[in-house]
Amino acid sequence: MAKNKTLDTLIVGAGFAGMYMLHKLRKQGLEVLVLDEASGVGGTWYWNRYPGARCDVESVEYSYSFSEELQQEWKWSDRFSTQPEILDYANHVADRFSLRDWIKFNSRVESMVYSTRDNLWITTTNSGEIYKSHYCVMATGTLSSVNKPRFRGIDDFKGDWYVTGKWPHDPVDFKGKKVGIIGTGSSAVQTIPIIAPQVDSLTVFQRTANYSIPARNYSLTLEEIEKAKANYSEIRAKARDNRAGIASMEVGPYSALDVSDSDRDREFKRRWKEGGTNFLAAFNDIGTNAESNEKAADFVRARINEVVRETKVADLLSPTNTIGCKRLCADTDYYETYNRDNVLLVDVNKTPIERIVDEGIKTSDNVYEFDIIIFAIGFDAMTGALLSIDIKGRNELRLKEKWSEGPRTFLGLCSEGFPNMFMITGPGSPSVLSNMMTSIEQHVEWVSDCVSYMSSHGKNAIEAKLDSENQWMDHVEEVAADTLRYSCNSWYVGANIPGKKRIFLPYAGGFPKYTERCNEVAAKGYEGFTIA
Numbered sequence: 001m002a003k004n005k006t007l008d009t010l011i012v013g014a015g016f017a018g019m020y021m022l023h024k025l026r027k028q029g030l031e032v033l034v035l036d037e038a039s040g041v042g043g044t045w046y047w048n049r050y051p052g053a054r055c056d057v058e059s060v061e062y063s064y065s066f067s068e069e070l071q072q073e074w075k076w077s078d079r080f081s082t083q084p085e086i087l088d089y090a091n092h093v094a095d096r097f098s099l100r101d102w103i104k105f106n107s108r109v110e111s112m113v114y115s116t117r118d119n120l121w122i123t124t125t126n127s128g129e130i131y132k133s134h135y136c137v138m139a140t141g142t143l144s145s146v147n148k149p150r151f152r153g154i155d156d157f158k159g160d161w162y163v164t165g166k167w168p169h170d171p172v173d174f175k176g177k178k179v180g181i182i183g184t185g186s187s188a189v190q191t192i193p194i195i196a197p198q199v200d201s202l203t204v205f206q207r208t209a210n211y212s213i214p215a216r217n218y219s220l221t222l223e224e225i226e227k228a229k230a231n232y233s234e235i236r237a238k239a240r241d242n243r244a245g246i247a248s249m250e251v252g253p254y255s256a257l258d259v260s261d262s263d264r265d266r267e268f269k270r271r272w273k274e275g276g277t278n279f280l281a282a283f284n285d286i287g288t289n290a291e292s293n294e295k296a297a298d299f300v301r302a303r304i305n306e307v308v309r310e311t312k313v314a315d316l317l318s319p320t321n322t323i324g325c326k327r328l329c330a331d332t333d334y335y336e337t338y339n340r341d342n343v344l345l346v347d348v349n350k351t352p353i354e355r356i357v358d359e360g361i362k363t364s365d366n367v368y369e370f371d372i373i374i375f376a377i378g379f380d381a382m383t384g385a386l387l388s389i390d391i392k393g394r395n396e397l398r399l400k401e402k403w404s405e406g407p408r409t410f411l412g413l414c415s416e417g418f419p420n421m422f423m424i425t426g427p428g429s430p431s432v433l434s435n436m437m438t439s440i441e442q443h444v445e446w447v448s449d450c451v452s453y454m455s456s457h458g459k460n461a462i463e464a465k466l467d468s469e470n471q472w473m474d475h476v477e478e479v480a481a482d483t484l485r486y487s488c489n490s491w492y493v494g495a496n497i498p499g500k501k502r503i504f505l506p507y508a509g510g511f512p513k514y515t516e517r518c519n520e521v522a523a524k525g526y527e528g529f530t531i532a
């Protein structure tokens, strides 16, 4: 790829979004290049190699639908895929569609500047390479910028420390080690049961107890695989019709308050037995009605009490907040792990972490000695990766400045002041509230249609209008305000990152309604955008 040649499109990120975008635009005959900081494809699945990493959307659904041949030839092993298998799939896709020639790895994008005079984006990488492109697509991921550990004294620690979202490629030897882990979100909930049997001791530092539902993972039988392959078109259509883009999510038709206690309990038990995060869809108002939510929360707390032997530990593990406020976890033996003699739970609300010391972690009442510390403390979600790049749009406007009071987008796809720049699953789109694969495909197809429209109409610049952006952001807020998630603390509202402006980041109106709006905008000649 000649560096001084002007590209049609530069894509940032070689995860599932970047790869499909590349494939689509190459098929349209465009000159495209993808840049990625990693040395391979896979995005989030390239980086999150921590022990036990696994997807919580079922394998057959967490996959591309755009190629029937791909659907038919790939064979998933488990109901919920492991990270290595998803990464194999990403690599298979890259090879099968000959994508690698158009991806430049080990290239971190540092800045992107829009030249009004030339109507071009100028992108500079960490090695000083410069690319010019007509369009750019930010396929930078939503949970890709890790929440960096900022604990005082971290450099004093004599042992090894790891961040789940930036896990090393070489296996970590836990055998006989004293290990501490900070955090009890999805990443920790998966890591803890896997490493507990390997280590000498595991100490979990919990700030907020999290709800977790057994994943009930199993190996897929040949019959199940064949059935999925024979029904893919139906599965995909059903997914696109579901609020979360998940075909297997059966949304209960009733309020949790409109059924008898025994019927409610039976439905919760059925969902618990079935496993997975579809538990939250047992009734249609768990996410919107506090009383219904409490019924679901009570059910899970009762299960925790049944599983965990020591009452004190069970109480500490029992969440008191809204279920689903923080993203629901799916686990294999998470609560059971606390019955092990070598696992200790520390409540950092009662005894806060003061600092890291050379031998381990110092809380207000103790020094815990460790060989290894794991930070499972999450991500600067949805905006972190985008804002880590110095993006300057029209009139030198910096995205960071424009978004200082929270992200502003039209449909989560574009931001006023940044012509010809698209975001895949950006803030203000269903994104993390949906199956990412469903949302990625919808966005990529919308963007490629838009680029094709521009070319067939002899147009060169497209930019969201401020009015349409403002109206969309009001709508995003309005639909979010109807949900219980709106008012509680989680990464959905940026509450996990000190100083981050509190704003509900994804679009909570559901995938079908959102898609309808995107299609309507396109059908009306990209209504709400200025096209020149």
Ligand code: N01
Pocket (backbone or CB within 6 Å): 054, 055, 056, 057, 143, 164, 182, 183, 184, 185, 186, 187, 188, 190, 205, 206, 207, 208, 327, 330, 348, 353, 376, 377, 378, 379, 491, 496
């Ligand atoms: O991160 P999190 P994650 N001192 O933000 C704690 C997706 N994902 O990487 O809740 C002490 O959920 C923090 O405590 P609190 C999924 O969407 C999916 O686990 O802020 N503790 C919390 O317990 C998920 O939601 C899969 O009080 C501190 C934890 O660290 C998202 O990624 C697997 C702390 C962070 O939890 C993020 O999950 C993994 C501090 N200073 C991830 N700072 C699957 O598909 C933070 N914490 C299954």
